[in-house]
Amino acid sequence: MKVLLLAGLLAACQQAPPPPPAPVAQNGYGATERAFVELAIATDEQALKLLDLTDRSELKENRNIELTELRKLLDAPYVNNHAGHDMPGMPTDAEIQLASTSPDALDQFVRTHLTESLEVVRSAGSAITHPPTAEVVKLMERHRTAELAAG
Secondary structure (H helix, E strand, O other): OHHHHHHHHHHHHHHOOOOOOOOOOEOOEOHHHHHHHHHHHHHHHHHHHHHOOOOOHHHHHHHHHHHHHHHHHOOOOOOOOOOOOOOOOOOOHHHHHHHOOOHHHHHHHHHHHHHHHHHHHHHHHHHOOOHHHHHHHHHHHHHHHHHHHHO
16 A cells, blocks of 8 residues: 555656756846846836937936946846836837927926936845846936936
8 A cells, every 4th residue: 555655656746847946046147137127228228219309418328328337237138028118217109209399298207207217226226136237226326316416
C-alpha cells in the first residue's frame, strides 16, 4: 500500500513540473526599474511635443537630458508600450493639439505635466533600488522642482 501511495505521489509530481524561477535582476535592475524607465521615456517624448510649443528652452533641454540618461538604463530595445495612453504627467495628443491654439491651455498643460510627473517621479523614488536608475530619478525630481519654482 505504501509503495502504491509513493508511486502515485511521484507520478503526480512529474505531471506538473515546477514553474521556472523568476528572472533575477542583474545589478538590481529589475521589472520596477524597467517599467519606470519605459514610462518616463514615453512621458518625456510626449512632453517634448508639448514643450516645443513654448519658449521655455530649459524644459526642452531637461527632457532631452533625461531621455539620454533613461535610454542608457535600458537592458533591451525600447518599445513604447504607452503610446496613446492618458497617463499622469504625459500630455495627450488632444491636449497638445488644443495647446497649439490656446496659450491658456498650453500653460495649464505644461503645469500639469510638471506637477503630475513630479508625483510619479517621487513615487518611483521610493520603489527604485537600482543605483543608476535612482540617480536618474533624482535628476528628474530636481528638474521638475526647479521648473515648477521658475513658474
